[in-house]
Amino acid sequence: MIRESKLRSIIKSLSWRLLATLTTILIVYIFVGNTRIAFSIGGIEVFLKMLVYFLHERLWEKIRFGRREIKPLVVWITGLSRSGKSGIGRLLTKKLRSKGYKAEHLDGHSIRDLFPETGYSSQEVNQHIRRVGFLARKLEEQGVIVVATFLSPYAESREFVRKVTGRYFEIYISTPAEVCAARDQKGVYSQAAAGVLENFPGINSEYEIPKQPELTIDTSTTSQEEAATIIFSRIRKKL
């Protein structure tokens, strides 16, 4: 947040008026060749232009054309592990920022790294997602577009987030579990299948498929770049 002081604005206004009027005086002098007339015109211009500028500003203040309020929103991306949520979120956030929007990417992994105690039981996951929803709302209230990428397998906490936020845009990454498992290099899918990892949505615990997501994308057939572009063009209409 950069602020310019009142004094800077005052001095800048005065320096502009001085420069502008000197320009007028110069033009008039070149045409008319009379110093007295040139300076008289300049003297009147100084005051008259300030008045005209003020009236011009007040007139535009009343014109609504081309002025609109940007209401941010919360873009919630849900889907199985390795479905590509985080990558899409990163690309989308970058795209939003490059277009001059304030955007923040909240990612499940980064937040869990900060809070290693957060558990994986359905109760703990729901509580965690609700907290993230609250964080998203606070950012949204401050004019920030939130891109949240969380596995968020339960409808209950997703609906909490929908309710608590101002504008909620849910994107379901519908990539099938087999495709996600094939991409998995960390071996979490095979660990889950072997029962080493418990509560692993899509394998040994339920992923509740969103009933009415605002958008569904399957990354088996859509690249992360394409997904980010599709989401961007969809939410841009809402901004």
Place this chain on the structure above:
Amino acid sequence: MIRESKLRSIIKSLSWRLLATLTTILIVYIFVGNTRIAFSIGGIEVFLKMLVYFLHERLWEKIRFGRREIKPLVVWITGLSRSGKSGIGRLLTKKLRSKGYKAEHLDGHSIRDLFPETGYSSQEVNQHIRRVGFLARKLEEQGVIVVATFLSPYAESREFVRKVTGRYFEIYISTPAEVCAARDQKGVYSQAAAGVLENFPGINSEYEIPKQPELTIDTSTTSQEEAATIIFSRIRKKL
């Protein structure tokens, strides 16, 4: 966040230049009485003034005077129950907003209302405060001044917040427990004394007094309004 479209700015610039030049033409005509000269001067002014305005803008772009970046901060207010934290936080947030700063008040009670499952054991309290610290950091990163009012009795989680945030300003409300208890109309102090409420800092669990707070205020002798004014003048220097 209100945005003005490029087209609005273009049309507004053109309408100003037209109006300003018509004013010049009028002044010149009144003085010189010659339409041809008046319009010739106007014709040159249109282009010359645009060039001069552009150069004026570029010149000021290089002048640092009166321009400074506002780096927000996290104002963390800690103290016993009924010491007046929330009231001070509300007044401070209002004052900051009235001066044009973006500010957000995070209050312990409001957040606990949203997350009723948050427990009172030292481990749960520490975890809760660390999460709030993360939320505060995200808001701070987006240019928002955060006013956080939390009992936050443990040094461990307060130090986590200090580390995780960009600029941390800790205020210890040092009002003695007896004074806080005397103000208590909800009867939480007597319930804690009777053992009905457990883990009540200041009565049957420890409140770890901040070792090096940036500011200490005792609301036995300072009103909430005075406290908010003192804090505001101290942090304003940092903004």
